Amino acid sequence: xxxxxxxxxxxxxxxxxxxxxxxxxxxxxxxxxxxxxxxxxxxxxxxxxxxxxxxxxxxxxxxxxxxxxxxxxxxxxxxxxxxxxxxxxxxxxxxxxxxxxxxxxxxxxxxxxxxxxxxxxxxxxxxxxxxxxxxxxxxxxxxxxxxxxxxxxxxxxxxxxxxxxxxxxxxxxxxxxxxxxxxxxxxxxxxxxxxxxxxxxxxxxxxxxxxxxxxxxxxxxxxxxxxxxxxxxxxxxxxxxxxxxxxxxxxxxxxxxxxxxxxxxxxxxxxxxxxxxxxxxxxxxxxxxxxxxxxxxxxxxxxxxxxxxxxxxxxxxxxxxxxxxxxxxxxxxxxxxxxxxxxxxxxx
Numbered sequence: 001x002x003x004x005x006x007x008x009x010x011x012x013x014x015x016x017x018x019x020x021x022x023x024x025x026x027x028x029x030x031x032x033x034x035x036x037x038x039x040x041x042x043x044x045x046x047x048x049x050x051x052x053x054x055x056x057x058x059x060x061x062x063x064x065x066x067x068x069x070x071x072x073x074x075x076x077x078x079x080x081x082x083x084x085x086x087x088x089x090x091x092x093x094x095x096x097x098x099x100x101x102x103x104x105x106x107x108x109x110x111x112x113x114x115x116x117x118x119x120x121x122x123x124x125x126x127x128x129x130x131x132x133x134x135x136x137x138x139x140x141x142x143x144x145x146x147x148x149x150x151x152x153x154x155x156x157x158x159x160x161x162x163x164x165x166x167x168x169x170x171x172x173x174x175x176x177x178x179x180x181x182x183x184x185x186x187x188x189x190x191x192x193x194x195x196x197x198x199x200x201x202x203x204x205x206x207x208x209x210x211x212x213x214x215x216x217x218x219x220x221x222x223x224x225x226x227x228x229x230x231x232x233x234x235x236x237x238x239x240x241x242x243x244x245x246x247x248x249x250x251x252x253x254x255x256x257x258x259x260x261x262x263x264x265x266x267x268x269x270x271x272x273x274x275x276x277x278x279x280x281x282x283x284x285x286x287x288x289x290x291x292x293x294x295x296x297x298x299x300x301x302x303x304x305x306x307x308x309x310x311x312x313x314x315x316x317x318x319x320x321x322x323x324x325x326x327x328x329x330x331x332x333x334x335x336x337x338x339x340x341x342x343x344x345x346x347x348x
Contacts (some may be wrong), residue, residue: 001079001101002119006127009095010134014088017096018067019145020137021084026147028159028169030136031129035159036169044075048166051122079103098130132157141194148178151191 010017024037024045036048040058048056057077064070071083080102087095132155140150147153159165160173173179178187 001081001103002122004100004102004119004123004126005098006123006130007095007097008127008130008134009089009093010137011093012137012140013092014067014086014094016140016143016145017094017137018070018086020140020147021086021096021133022070023147025169025172026153027129028165029147029153030132030150030155030158032132032157032159032162033125033129035164036166038168038172046168048169050164051125096130096134098126100126146178148187151194 025039027034027037033049033051034047035050035054036046038046040046043061044058045061046056046058048054055078057074057080059072059074059080062071062073063083067086069083069085071081073081080100082098082100084099085097087097089095132152135155136147136150136152139152140147144150154161165173177183
């Protein structure tokens, strides 16, 4: 027997997928290669498929486990067996795996035809109709358990839409209250209302997304403005601090005296001469003749009322010891020019 497998993931809970798949007689309403599925009773059914020719068989259900798997085997016609497994991938996702084994008809000729490409064609058609089932489930209202509630029913590629179903399938649909003319009109009106509601919901959601985007953009602009304003305030405060620090530094900084305020000490910055400190022709710096102890403070001046050192006249002690200290001599000596050595010699 030839073995075939197809799989699809459906965005729906496992219970909904299981219930919708067990409506075999609705398969021709959204599948393309199934032309008929009619019931003898709750356990037996009749199938007609069009794959590399028209094939019919009767099948009986077996190995059914609710929300987990279903199975069947043929009792007449095309010899085949099958199993469908339902695996939940989450609260709203289900993986569906279909396994079909069948024996090609016409013995050796059928096996040769199967080897020449019929097998791959069957798997292609099986996967396509399994995808149609997934679309039918996903386009049904949330929680729907009847395929007649799905908007995907009677899609253009289905056997019913192409009018390729058998007479028994058409008779079965005629006897179905859900397929009456009144029910079909109500279904169409319901679908139109649901489509309109879905469109309105999409428009409302789009408007909400637009409002949220505008609000987010406005908040971003406001935040950027606040950050820029704070940055300006910080820059101004930093500039004020720098200006204040510069002003304070300038006010506290003292101008170094070229003579006293140097790293090498007093007069270290003065230009040297060839004769060094013995060069008496030029004054090396102001008041160089003053005692260093009298010029500690740069730019300091002596009291205006005091007599400069170079103008003080001092009498030699040995002259006083010779002349004596009479009042007349002191008066005469005071009137004479200082240090007149020739006159002193003549008097003696």
